[in-house]
Amino acid sequence: MSRPTVLIVDDEPDIRELLSMTLEGMDIAPDTAADLAEARQKLQLGDFHFCLTDMRLPDGDGLELVQWMQSQRPGVPVAVITAHGNVETAVRALKLGAYDFVSKPVRVKDLRKLVTTALKLREVEQRDVDSTAMRGNRQPLLGDSPPMERLRKMISKVARSQAPVHIVGDSGTGKELVARLIHDSGPRAGGPFVAVNCGAIPSELMESELFGHLKGSFTGATADHEGLIRSAEGGTVLLDEIAELPLLMQVKLLRVIQERAVRPVGGNQEIPVDVRFLSATHQDLGALVADGRFREDLYYRINVIELVVPPLRDRGDDILELAEHILDRLAAQLGVECRELSAGAKKALLAHSFPGNVRELENVLERAIALCEDGRIEAEDIQLRQPEPGQNPVRPRVSPGGENGLGDQVEELERAAIIQALEQTRYNKTQAARQLGITFRALRYRIKKLGIE
Structure with missing residues (x-):
């Protein structure tokens, strides 16, 4: 079987040589180009599995190459090398269709992870993940209406990228299902999928739950805890109901997404993480930003691509x-x-x-x-x-x-009423059903659903 091929686009010979040596060590065949014109020529003639381009080139920039590849070679994922801390450029590249980005100075470990994950896209294509496959999923995305067909196409498209995706939709529309399909349809499908309900974690425990903690860092911390984000290493994290995050946690989450590293509670060093971030909410984040309840910088960082789940x-x-x-x-x-x-x-x-x-x-x-x-x-x-x-x-x-707060309260009231009726009739279900004003079959169903022994 032939080795995968990767095109490196950079005007500095030393950088091209260093990156080529790294790829050779991964049993990948590298090719190089010194500018945009040479890159386009080689991409038109050759069969490449991946392209890595610097942002600054003698005859243009990496963003131009990203845009050109979306129309001319859409099947080849492309990542850009950005200046350290230049988040705006990275976000622009992702919005234009870049697979991912890596910051200078490029670390060998980061490059290996980036290329390894990108090359898995070819496996995804061989599985032919399309709308038919999604219907055959363990949790299918059903429906032939135009909004659902558009949503399926968008899922297939964004699954090829590592860009943060923000999923918007009313309560009960299936936002977590959409997030799982993005994960299952992309190169991280073999890794974990971790869904975090930001509204269900007490604020005083949120930092520890998300980022982990070291033993002895606070009362009750009897052992090291890796946290939910690190538990998704190599996979995907869904930050569900992200609008519920307190402002202080929003600042810390922004740093994690930008630096791709977490600092556990009680730790003094950041730990690199390799995860893709998805988020979801039924609230209007734009309105929350305007009201000062959600940070604008975090909003633009997580909302690189927006998916709307139709009601x-x-x-x-x-x-x-x-x-x-x-x-x-x-x-x-x-x-x-x-x-x-x-x-x-x-x-x-x-x-x-x-x-x-x-x-x-x-x-x-x-x-x-x-x-x-x-x-x-x-x-x-x-x-x-x-x-x-x-x-x-x-x-x-x-x-x-x-x-689910009201639903839980209603179920508790229903459970109490059924137990009371059963006790009053000495567990005669026929009489209990008559006393409750429902059929015997309905009572038997409710007993089973509510887990009443």
């Missing part, structure tokens, strides 16, 4: 495909046969705006399964939440405790 109300008949998929999964989990939607049930689903999106659809179908008889869900089994007067019908209200 369910904009996806047309996708809702029926989703409903059938969810019904099959729930029926298999619960051991019931309610998998069919009547014409009336389908009409009711299509007429609803679903402010809670896919999460609300799942809840509606769970209740419908508990109520349906003879394996068929009728329109009366579809209990849809109606917006209260004055409430926006297309955006759910969120409790102060987070997205």
